[in-house]
Amino acid sequence: MNANPMDYRQAWHYLDSLQFFKIKLGLDSMERFLGRLGNPHHGMRFVHVAGTNGKGSTASALLAVLERAGYRVGLYTSPHLSCVRERFRIGAGYISEEQFARHAAAIHGVLNGEQITYFEFTTALALLWFAAEQVDLAIMEVGMGGRLDATNVITPLVGVITNVSMDHQAYLGNTLAEVAAEKAGIIKPGVPLVSGVAADDSRRVVEEHCRRLGAPLYLLGRDFSWSSSSAPSAEESWDYAGIRGGYSGLPSALRGSHQRDNLSLALATIELLVDSLSVGEEAIRAGLVGVAWPGRLELLHPPRPEGGSWRVLLDGAHNPAGVASLVAALGQDFRYHRLILVWASMADKDMAATLDLIAPLADIIILTRPESERSATPEALRVLLPEAARTSALTATTVAEALALARQRAEPADLVVVAGSLYLVGAARLLLAGELVASDER
CATH class of the missing domain: 3.40.1190.10 (Mur-like, catalytic domain)
Known part of the structure; x- marks a missing residue:
């Protein structure tokens, strides 16, 4: 050939x-x-x-x-x-x-x-x-x-x-x-x-x-x-x-x-x-x-610029069934003082149903948008939040900005959850942990 x-x-x-x-x-x-x-x-x-x-x-x-x-x-x-x-x-x-x-x-x-x-x-x-x-x-x-x-x-x-x-x-x-x-x-x-x-x-x-x-x-x-x-x-x-x-x-x-x-x-x-x-x-x-599946209930401890680390849970849940599993896991597998949610979604997903499941667990919600033509704007997501969370939700124009906001607000006992879209999880993981695949891997 x-x-x-x-x-x-x-x-x-x-x-x-x-x-x-x-x-x-x-x-x-x-x-x-x-x-x-x-x-x-x-x-x-x-x-x-x-x-x-x-x-x-x-x-x-x-x-x-x-x-x-x-x-x-x-x-x-x-x-x-x-x-x-x-x-x-x-x-x-x-x-x-x-x-x-x-x-x-x-x-x-x-x-x-x-x-x-x-x-x-x-x-x-x-x-x-x-x-x-x-x-x-x-x-x-x-x-x-x-x-x-x-x-x-x-x-x-x-x-x-x-x-x-x-x-x-x-x-x-x-x-x-x-x-x-x-x-x-x-x-x-x-x-x-x-x-x-x-x-x-x-x-x-x-x-x-x-x-x-x-x-x-x-x-x-x-x-x-x-x-x-x-x-x-x-x-x-x-x-x-x-x-x-x-x-x-x-x-x-x-x-x-x-x-x-x-x-x-x-x-x-x-x-x-x-x-x-x-x-x-x-x-x-x-x-x-030895089973590993990155970006799915993956717990990271990225360093802080000022020293120490913070806890970040990455999960690719992006439909109602997946988010229900994430919610169950948060209740069974994790202990935290406050939950800080960084969330994005593709516009063609059931955004309201997924937010209804996860938003009540969050003490702070940060809405953002990964670089994708299909992704919903933070403003479109805010409208779909339960009324109690709508006015206090933060927005970020980039994933990097959203992570910075989460890190600034996260105390040692808090858990930051990044979910709602695999595009978001991929972008966040790259910023927090680098590439999965080395560029010179042979």
Whole structure:
């Protein structure tokens, strides 16, 4: 496959230009395009992860455990927090700038002036990289929905639908059943599905798809479950009752009871992979200790210019279900005197519902706007606040200004929570902790 060489900066700028192209190829066209790239996805083994919330945590847990078991595992996720290379991992390592540029140049050469979307480009790049690196398994996270998602060209060993709640209604539908039908589009004939869908319309849709396609369905709470002696914390052990067995006293590096759901989904998936990838108890325990998912209930202690540090909790919760999980975690896992909330939201989200959930917990609210054409203005957010919080809320024109206001007001016993948008969390994390991916990483 001949391609004009690109350096990393050229590849990144070309990819960035694709954000303005919104028309999707469709799966048939995506298949034909991958054919011109040599069908990198053919012959590879996959796990396909869809759902409204928890996809990244579930996928990261799968990666951590399978890596500890000795396998070479690729992970493709989205969106990224600050650097596009975060989307592509093999084990603990991110794609290098040289590898990114080389595979991007190959795609650019095959396109020969044709247009595809940003997500289609990154999906193709992930498949090329994983194939070239001969991974034992690739974990592919759906971007949005499932049925028409660019990742849905693969046939996995196991499919996962973490849960279904309302999000992206403009694209996925205005009822739970409609959203569930889009996510159930990843279900393949005869391929087992692991799911944490609740006992509502979403479960009925998933069950119907599985029956029609002859896909065995394994449900959290019915076929596998977890238990804990008290409200879960990151330090407390928990028990897993699985499809074929179970484990007691399991560790976890992730906070929040909802993360036990995600970890259980990962363990159930590993059970179903037993014929292809064997994983022992030692790898499970060691892997769970090492699970990390930046920007999701991630606690930082950044330094103050005058000395000492302050506590900042980053969480990418951006829809009502995600914010409800954040609220629950704040009550279970954290102790603080005052809660200082730094908040932003994309304008196409259910802004009123999320603010209604989180605003009553906050003693100080700072509204801001990350650099995104889709983000709501602080003034638009203020109008949606409960009346009691509306007049006292502060606004900041930039994320840096919002963090400075929070730091100035935060006392040692206070907790600053940055949430409402992954764009906000990514910008805040970059300012507070730097890049996840080193620029010279190879």
